[in-house]
Amino acid sequence: MSTEKAPAAPSAPSAVELCKGVNGLDKLVLREPRGSSAEVYLYGGHVTSWKNDHGEELLFVSSKAVFKPPKAIRGGIPICFPQFSNLGSLEQHGFARNRFWTIETDPPPFPTTTSSKTFVDLILKPSEEDMKIWPHGFEFRLRVALGPGGDLMLTSRIRNTNTDGKPFTFTFAYHTYFSVSDISEVRVEGLETLDYLDNLQNRERFTEQGDAITFESEVDKIYLSTPTKIAILDHEKKRTFVIRKDGLPDAVVWNPWDKKAKAMTDFGDDEYKHMLCVEAAAVEKPITLKPGEEWRGRQELSAVPSSYCSGQLDPQKVLQGS
Numbered sequence: 001m002s003t004e005k006a007p008a009a010p011s012a013p014s015a016v017e018l019c020k021g022v023n024g025l026d027k028l029v030l031r032e033p034r035g036s037s038a039e040v041y042l043y044g045g046h047v048t049s050w051k052n053d054h055g056e057e058l059l060f061v062s063s064k065a066v067f068k069p070p071k072a073i074r075g076g077i078p079i080c081f082p083q084f085s086n087l088g089s090l091e092q093h094g095f096a097r098n099r100f101w102t103i104e105t106d107p108p109p110f111p112t113t114t115s116s117k118t119f120v121d122l123i124l125k126p127s128e129e130d131m132k133i134w135p136h137g138f139e140f141r142l143r144v145a146l147g148p149g150g151d152l153m154l155t156s157r158i159r160n161t162n163t164d165g166k167p168f169t170f171t172f173a174y175h176t177y178f179s180v181s182d183i184s185e186v187r188v189e190g191l192e193t194l195d196y197l198d199n200l201q202n203r204e205r206f207t208e209q210g211d212a213i214t215f216e217s218e219v220d221k222i223y224l225s226t227p228t229k230i231a232i233l234d235h236e237k238k239r240t241f242v243i244r245k246d247g248l249p250d251a252v253v254w255n256p257w258d259k260k261a262k263a264m265t266d267f268g269d270d271e272y273k274h275m276l277c278v279e280a281a282a283v284e285k286p287i288t289l290k291p292g293e294e295w296r297g298r299q300e301l302s303a304v305p306s307s308y309c310s311g312q313l314d315p316q317k318v319l320q321g322s
């Protein structure tokens, strides 16, 4: 009887790899066979890169971003939790974006199975220090997945693990920085005629006009009860980003423009021209969870050639002649 081992099958390159990023911080790199990729830092549970199958970067990260705690990384997809903006007693946008998350190898099953095989599961639990500023037990599970066609999917599951019987309340946002060629050539579709709170005018409530949103000055608005699908059309790049969201009724639209850009130390003076934040969020109606309850909020991003998506060139509409 031969004791020789059969030759090992050639191993495929690992779809998810843990390596060192800027300043030696741990990051995970997800790769899809067709070429798309994503990067996630354990610091902040923060997606810092999403590339299509041509290797083009789709997210904006500032050239001046500081990859050093306690500063949150400027760009990519910071997670705002348990507080959006300054709507509470915590630091701006909460603390999840500047804590170290851990990899969870065997998370509780998802109610629906995703088609993606390229994903990573992270978890954040409060430290003793966190409990002093926000006295609640929670488990925040984040799955970052890359679809076969290059779609980037983020699913958050937040569970109340309080043992004192108390509920807790939070606000939330996926603070996504999209990379755009020229902000003055960009428009956002899906928010027309909606009500919004204007952060630049004491969060006063206004109603958006009927046209797609375009940009010619600073914008900082919280659109309320938005549709599940929002599109960002980048004419120069001939690219459309489609945001699909679930459990996140609001959408924050932010561009700091020139003056605020200059005031931010971790943001280049002219970089506002090349980014736009459209943030799937739950802000107006905070989420309350009783002990044992879990909330789920999901965002799915895709980047498609514009001609397939803009209202006028929708192939269905062209076929129907409307």
Ligand SMILES: O=P(O)(O)OC[C@H]1O[C@@H](O)[C@H](O)[C@@H](O)[C@@H]1O
Pocket: 072, 085, 092, 093, 175, 199, 220, 221, 252, 254, 279
């Ligand atoms: O500088 P930060 O804390 O990352 O926040 C950036 C911006 O984030 C947006 O979501 C807010 O609406 C803005 O008001 C804020 O300026």
